[in-house]
Amino acid sequence: xxxxxxxxxxxxxxxxxxxxxxxxxxxxxxxxxxxxxxxxxxxxxxxxxxxxxxxxxxxxxxxxxxxxxxxxxxxxxxxxxxxxxxxxxxxxxxxxxxxxxxxxxxxxxxxxxxxxxxxxxxxxxxxxxxxxxxxxxxxxxxxxxx
Amino acid sequence: xxxxxxxxxxxxxxxxxxxxxxxxxxxxxxxxxxxxxxxxxxxxxxxxxxxxxxxxxxxxxxxxxxxxxxxxxxxxxxxxxxxxxxxxxxxxxxxxxxxxxxxxxxxxxx
Numbered sequence: 001x002x003x004x005x006x007x008x009x010x011x012x013x014x015x016x017x018x019x020x021x022x023x024x025x026x027x028x029x030x031x032x033x034x035x036x037x038x039x040x041x042x043x044x045x046x047x048x049x050x051x052x053x054x055x056x057x058x059x060x061x062x063x064x065x066x067x068x069x070x071x072x073x074x075x076x077x078x079x080x081x082x083x084x085x086x087x088x089x090x091x092x093x094x095x096x097x098x099x100x101x102x103x104x105x106x107x108x109x110x111x112x113x114x115x116x117x118x119x120x121x122x123x124x125x126x127x128x129x130x131x132x133x134x135x136x137x138x139x140x141x142x143x144x145x146x
Numbered sequence: 147x148x149x150x151x152x153x154x155x156x157x158x159x160x161x162x163x164x165x166x167x168x169x170x171x172x173x174x175x176x177x178x179x180x181x182x183x184x185x186x187x188x189x190x191x192x193x194x195x196x197x198x199x200x201x202x203x204x205x206x207x208x209x210x211x212x213x214x215x216x217x218x219x220x221x222x223x224x225x226x227x228x229x230x231x232x233x234x235x236x237x238x239x240x241x242x243x244x245x246x247x248x249x250x251x252x253x254x255x256x
Contacts, residue, residue: 001158007256010159013151067158070150126150126158 001070001126003063009120016077017101019119020061022048023145038146047116050085050107056115059143060101060122068095068133072124074103080121084109087121095129096136100143160256162249170250173227182207183220184254190230191255195242 002015009016026040041057050056066072071094076087088104103122107113150158157163179187182205189201198217202209221241224230231244243251 005159007160007253010152010155013149013155015155015159070158126155128148128150 001065001067003065004061011123014075014123014125015062016120017060017062017103017122017124019046019058019103019115019117019121020100021059022046022105022115023057023059025055025057041145047114049112050105050115051112052107052110055104055106057145058103058105058115058121059145060103061118063100063143064093064097066093066095066097069129070126071095071129071133072126074101075123075125077121077123083113084111085113085121089122093124094136094138095133097138097141099141102140102143102145156253160253162253167250167253170227170229170247173224173229177220177223179220183217186217186220188254190241191243191251195240197238197240201241 005015006018009018022044023041024044026042028037028039030037031039044056048056064072071092074089074091074093076085076089080087084107086104086106086108088106090102093101101122101124105115105121174184174187177183185205186198186201186207189204190196193201193204196204198214198221199209202213202217207213221230221232225232228244229247229250230241232239232241234240
């Protein structure tokens, strides 16, 4: 169900993801998904000091191999709320999804914040499904960034 | 809507049935398992089989006197509960998890 897991990260009713990689957008005149105009991404080394207002994409160490009888919801960690990080995520992990979880990390605080390998910013809770799901349809299968 | 809780998450993620672990965990808590004792037990789970002296050495504890006797008594209690077993090898006592407690060993080692 989750590859590269750590036993200690299994919570009372959730799993706490660890941050594995971070990426920064290159500047581009416009982002237009209708015309497939997307910004390029540059990989950054961890730890990284995220400046106020700065935004990054992150990818987890863990990898989903979601069974067909389950789906999961994402939620931001309460630590991120407390230190002033806004965590953005896709919302739903569909049954059958395989790949790492992708998250957006936005520093909304007035202070620089150190982002490090293994940082726990994103949670997931699994729910049992009633009925049979259709095959998953996503272009981001495998934890594709963009 | 049913959300998976800890026991079910452990079962699904680690492929271990936590219900099988309930009895050994009750025993561990009754035997006053301190972090030190659990660290030794974890080292035994990792090593598969070992002597108490080697386990103490690996966890950077004094391997003689009181430390040795405390672990010996802890292991003897676990042996009485049939969670651990011991064999003699050239005058040395070698400890291991009882074969029927592979789930407990796997849970501790992971």
